[in-house]
Amino acid sequence: MKKLLLSSFLLPVSFIALSGCSNNSAKESSKYNTEAIHQVSLLQGLMLGDYYGSVTVKELKSMGNTGIGTFNSLNGELILIDGICYRANESLELEVVSDDETVPFADVTFLDNDLSYELNGLNSIEELKSTLDSKVKELGTNRFYMIRIDGLFDEIYFRSEKKQSLPYKPLNEVLKTDQTFKTMTNTNGSIVGLYTPNYMSDLNAVGWHFHFVTEDRRSGGHVLNADLGECNITWDYTDSFNMYLPNGEFFNTLDLTVDQDEAIKEVEQGN
Ligand SMILES: [Zn+2]
Numbered sequence: 004m005k006k007l008l009l010s011s012f013l014l015p016v017s018f019i020a021l022s023g024c025s026n027n028s029a030k031e032s033s034k035y036n037t038e039a040i041h042q043v044s045l046l047q048g049l050m051l052g053d054y055y056g057s058v059t060v061k062e063l064k065s066m067g068n069t070g071i072g073t074f075n076s077l078n079g080e081l082i083l084i085d086g087i088c089y090r091a092n093e094s095l096e097l098e099v100v101s102d103d104e105t106v107p108f109a110d111v112t113f114l115d116n117d118l119s120y121e122l123n124g125l126n127s128i129e130e131l132k133s134t135l136d137s138k139v140k141e142l143g144t145n146r147f148y149m150i151r152i153d154g155l156f157d158e159i160y161f162r163s164e165k166k167q168s169l170p171y172k173p174l175n176e177v178l179k180t181d182q183t184f185k186t187m188t189n190t191n192g193s194i195v196g197l198y199t200p201n202y203m204s205d206l207n208a209v210g211w212h213f214h215f216v217t218e219d220r221r222s223g224g225h226v227l228n229a230d231l232g233e234c235n236i237t238w239d240y241t242d243s244f245n246m247y248l249p250n251g252e253f254f255n256t257l258d259l260t261v262d263q264d265e266a267i268k269e270v271e272q273g274n
Contacts, residue, residue: 056105
């Protein structure tokens with residue numbers, strides 16, 4: 004596995020993490036910058052059908068304990084939480100994924116509690132996003148945020164997808180036929196969410212991207228709608244970004260000059 008460190012840049016830091024101690028051994032022994040977002044490949048590659056895993060789950064877990072992504076052959080939605088890597092399979096059930104599986108796309112970090120408060124009375128994903136966006140305006144729109152929301156969800160609607168076989172089709176084509184959905188009511192669980200700033204629009208979906216797991220870790224997926232009961236949110240402010248290119252034959256011949264903004268919106272919203 005060859006990886007290329009594309010960019011590692013620091014944005015001006017105007018604050019200090021209030022409490023950065025999660026005291027876990029994966030963080031202490033990590034060879035990576037534990038304060039950074041680590042991104043495997045780019046969403047625009049995944050969009051074009053690059054479902055070839057390039058980083059192992061074991062390596063991904065040394066880059067962070069919290070994050071989102073997918074697996075080789077688009078085999079379900081990836082949720083990394085509390086240092087455990089889960090797959091939400093096509094039946095929207097969670098499985099713990101073995102260390103030797105590979106990942107074509109993911110964003111992970113070690114979650115620090117830079118800010119935490121109660122979050123109540125948000126009845127849709129639009130309300131959730133706009134509430135979080137207002138907070139981002141206060142905190143600064145030009146850095147990354149990893150968030151985690153824990154608590155009761157009055158209703159949560161999420162999806163996953165079926166594992167693909169070769170030759171791979173573009174993601175928006177796959178989701179027209181191979182997407183699966185689930186709604187749960189009155190369930191305790193956690194959302195892991197990533198905020199990507201606007202200037203990263205060629206590398207990822209800008210704004211918010213949420214994955215969900217139930218508290219019993221039996222169900223989960225990519226969140227399409229959420230009605231929050233009593234929840235608590237934790238924010239990790241992240242001023243550094245590393246990206247690892249797959250450097251595979253397929254990746255190296257992809258035409259990444261194509262504007263994919265509309266296709267990405269479709270895919271993110273599950274339309
Ligand atoms: Zn997703």
